[in-house]
Amino acid sequence: MLQVSYIRDNREQVLERLAVKNFKQPILVDEVIQLDDKRRSTQTQLDSVSAQANSASKQIGDLMRAGKKDEADAIKANTGAWKEEIKQLGDLLTAVEEELQQKLVLLPNLPHSSVPKGSTPEENEVVLTNGAIPELPANALPHWELAAKYNLIDFELGVKITGAGFPVYKGKGAKLQRALISFFLDEAEKAGYDEVMLPLMVNEASGFGTGQLPDKEGQMYFVGNDNLYLIPTAEVPITNLYRDVILKADELPVKNCGYTPCFRREAGSYGAHVRGLNRLHQFDKVEIVQVVHPDHSYDVHEKMSLHVQGLLQKLGLPYRVLRLCGGDMSFTAALTHDMETWSAAQQRWLEVSSVSNFETFQASRLKLRFRNAEGKTQLAHTLNGSALALPRIVATLLENNQTEKGIKIPEVLVPYTRFEWID
RNA sequence: GGAGAGGUGUCUGAGUGGUCGAAAGAGCACGCCUGGAAAGUGUGUAUACGCCAAAAGUGUAUCGAGGGUUCGAAUCCCUCCCUCUCCGCCA
Numbered sequence: 001m002l003q004v005s006y007i008r009d010n011r012e013q014v015l016e017r018l019a020v021k022n023f024k025q026p027i028l029v030d031e032v033i034q035l036d037d038k039r040r041s042t043q044t045q046l047d048s049v050s051a052q053a054n055s056a057s058k059q060i061g062d063l064m065r066a067g068k069k070d071e072a073d074a075i076k077a078n079t080g081a082w083k084e085e086i087k088q089l090g091d092l093l094t095a096v097e098e099e100l101q102q103k104l105v106l107l108p109n110l111p112h113s114s115v116p117k118g119s120t121p122e123e124n125e126v127v128l129t130n131g132a133i134p135e136l137p138a139n140a141l142p143h144w145e146l147a148a149k150y151n152l153i154d155f156e157l158g159v160k161i162t163g164a165g166f167p168v169y170k171g172k173g174a175k176l177q178r179a180l181i182s183f184f185l186d187e188a189e190k191a192g193y194d195e196v197m198l199p200l201m202v203n204e205a206s207g208f209g210t211g212q213l214p215d216k217e218g219q220m221y222f223v224g225n226d227n228l229y230l231i232p233t234a235e236v237p238i239t240n241l242y243r244d245v246i247l248k249a250d251e252l253p254v255k256n257c258g259y260t261p262c263f264r265r266e267a268g269s270y271g272a273h274v275r276g277l278n279r280l281h282q283f284d285k286v287e288i289v290q291v292v293h294p295d296h297s298y299d300v301h302e303k304m305s306l307h308v309q310g311l312l313q314k315l316g317l318p319y320r321v322l323r324l325c326g327g328d329m330s331f332t333a334a335l336t337h338d339m340e341t342w343s344a345a346q347q348r349w350l351e352v353s354s355v356s357n358f359e360t361f362q363a364s365r366l367k368l369r370f371r372n373a374e375g376k377t378q379l380a381h382t383l384n385g386s387a388l389a390l391p392r393i394v395a396t397l398l399e400n401n402q403t404e405k406g407i408k409i410p411e412v413l414v415p416y417t418r419f420e421w422i423d
Numbered sequence: 424g425g426a427g428a429g430g431u432g433u434c435u436g437a438g439u440g441g442u443c444g445a446a447a448g449a450g451c452a453c454g455c456c457u458g459g460a461a462a463g464u465g466u467g468u469a470u471a472c473g474c475c476a477a478a479a480g481u482g483u484a485u486c487g488a489g490g491g492u493u494c495g496a497a498u499c500c501c502u503c504c505c506u507c508u509c510c511g512c513c514a
Contacts, residue, residue, distance in 0.1 A: 043473050047483040054483085057495040061441040064494095072494080079494045246470085367470095377470080 001364045002107050003379075004036045004100070017110035020326035022119045028103050035100040042096055046089040053082045105214065109361040111326050112298070112335040118325030125325065127337065130309070131318030134344045134400045142345040143395040144276030146402060147173065150422050155276070165266065165274075165281035172422050176397075176409075177284060179416030180390050181259050184286035184311065188387055191307050193257035193288050198237040200260060201228040206240040209366040211332035211358075221263050230263035234287035235384045239362060242291055246377055247370040253300065254291035257387070259284065277391035278350065285389040289382070291368065294359070297381035298335070301357040304385045305337045308353045311388055314412045317396055318342040320349065334359045341392065345399035350392040355385030398422075 007014050007029060015026055056075055063072040116125045147153035152173025158166040169177050185195060207213035207229050212220060221230040231237055238256050247254070262285050266274075277283075288307065292300050305321065312319040324336040333356040340349035360379040363369070369377040401408045406423025414420055 040473065043483075047473060050484085051482055053494080057441075060494050065441080076494045083494085 001104055001361060002110065003360070003364055004032060004104065007107075008033055008036060014110065018108070020111045020115060020117045021108055021329065022327040023108060025106065028106055032100060032103050032107070035096055035103065039093065039096045039100055042089060042093045046086065046093055049082055049085050049089060053079065053086060056082070108331045109334050109358065111329060111333075112357070112359075114323065115329065115335060116323065116325045117327075119327030120325075121328050123325040124322040124328055124338070127321040127323050129318075129320040130313070131316070131342075133318050133342055136344045136399075136402070140345045140399070140402060142276065143343075143398040146398045146407065147276065150407065152176070152398075152422065153277070163281070165279070167277070167280065172417070172419060173394075175417055175419070176394060176413075176422075177390060179413050180388075180393065181284060181286060182416050183413055184387055185257060185259055187307075187311055187314075188257035188286060188288055191255075191288075193255045196238060196241070196256050196258045198231075198234060198258055198260055200231055200237075200263075201226075202231055202236050202240065203228060206236055206243070209240045209243050210236045210362050211330075211365065212236060215331050218267055219265055221265060231260060232264050233262050233386075234258045234260040234285065235289060238287060238289040239291075239382055239384065240366065242368045242380075242382075243366040245368055247291070247368075247380065249293075249371055249373070252291065252293050252370055252380065253296070255288070256290075257286060257288045259286045261285075262389075277395040278346075280391055283389060283391045286387050287384060288387045289384040291363075291380050291382055293370070294378070294381045297357050297359060297383060301335060301337070301355065301383055304383060304387075305339075305355045308339050308355060308385055308387050312339065312341060312352070315393070315397065315410045317393070317400065319352075330356065332356075332358050332361050334361065339388075341396040343392075343396050343399055345402075346395075350396060352392045352396075353386040353388050356383060358382045358384075 002014070011029060011033065014029055018026055018029070056079060060072045060075050063069070063075070116123065118124070141149065144153075144155070147155075150173075151171055152169065154168045154170055155164075157168040158164075161168070189195060201223060204213060204227065207217075207220065212229075212232060216232075220232050222228075223230065237260070238258055241256070242254065261282055263282050264280075266279055266281060288304060290300055290304065309319065309321065319339055319341045322338040322340065324333075324338055329336050336354055336356040338351050339353040339355070340351050342348075343350050359381050362382045363379040366382075368380050368382065370380050372378045397410070398407055401410070406421045409417050409420050409422065
């Protein structure tokens with residue numbers, strides 16, 4: 001959520017930045033400013049009437065104690081009008097605040113100055129490409145056929161017990177999942193992240209805190225009996241660990257990592273590009289999250305991006321880094337780098353990680369502050385990144401590493417899988 | 424699921440209608456003391472919003488949340504949420 005005071009003081013800049021994100025309702029900016037004016041004047045009125053009423057109450061108390069009941073009653077006679085006015089102004093203030101809030105949450109985060117303008121994925125900027133694109137023989141198989149051939153993943157069984165998009169991993173397929181999770185967590189720990197293991201369902205306040213609600217309500221599974229949402233990413237429970245928290249300056253940066261399954265409804269996305277592991281309703285992911293001082297968040301973003309790239313390099317996967325254009329970025333992000341690996345059999349790039357700086361956008365919803373050098377509270381910056389999401393990594397690994405004698409496991413994973421080949 | 428207890432500041436914990444944003448203690452910060460430390464001692468120590476160019480200052484709100492009674496609510500009433508204990512069930 002953007003801060004009203006910032007919008008008020010930087011109207012032109014806000015409009016300009018929103019345009020980079022192709023924001024369709026710039027009128028909201030002026031509406032927010034107007035509502036805020038109204039909010040402030042209403043509060044000023046309310047405060048002054050309340051102050052009068054408070055001082056009258058105090059007088060009454062003093063008089064009663066002094067035994068001057070008549071004088072107290074005389075003041076009491078005048079309080080009716082104030083009460084009415086306080087109630088009316090209070091109701092008005094609540095209504096204005098609600099309306100302001102409703103408009104405010106519709107404003108997306110402002111993109112960083114390095115974010116290219118654009119509205120489609122084609123307009124994302126390729127920052128770098130790394131690793132050799134493997135040449136596969138003509139009879140190379142896509143991962144869903146490899147998964148069937150080597151009995152690694154059973155999509156049909158998943159359909160039977162749950163539904164499409166809920167795969168069943170078997171044998172070496174299951175072990176590969178476990179190996180990747182452990183590998184990613186160990187790498188994160190080496191990079192200084194403290195591991196947490198989290199609830200897989202969150203309440204509404206948490207969904208709001210990180211920006212899933214109300215914007216992306218339809219993307220989450222909702223457990224109505226208990227008013228809980230299945231997490232679409234570990235970002236939600238991890239970042240919400242710090243909701244309503246004021247950190248000491250020396251507690252920054254906060255670095256956490258965690259593995260969780262992720263649940264996404266992915267409503268409306270069907271077709272060839274969702275085959276196999278390309279898009280699932282449930283998948284596994286290791287997430288890294290940082291809460292940092294605003295002065296450092298872009299350096300940290302770069303470091304997180306490099307951490308993710310390091311994982312891909314260790315796994316020997318060719319990848320590229322995209323700086324997302326304004327229109328392709330999420331509602332909440334100020335800057336996002338997507339990492340994509342080259343799927344040799346599908347001949348396309350697959351997104352495996354997204355590293356974002358949210359600046360204060362989540363922090364303002366979360367009320368996540370720290371005490372700055374002047375001793376005042378200040379909103380922190382939050383960042384997160386997938387490190388990494390498993391399914392497309394598995395897809396790419398299977399496809400790119402397929403040989404005549406089977407699928408070769410990358411060396412760094414062998415200590416975790418305890419097998420070198422899937423054959 | 425049944426029965427009971429309770430939610431106060433960083434923590435412990437007082438407070439059953441007015442001077443309570445809230446005693447006291449602990450913790451923390453700064454100072455004094457000390458060769459240094461401990462002890463001792465002094466001061467300070469919530470958040471948000473408004474007014475003000477800003478600081479200073481000042482106003483308002485906040486004692487789980489929301490509503491009500493009252494001139495006045497941490498304190499009384501109602502609703503909801505949460506936590507704990509016992510019983511039952513159970514990985």
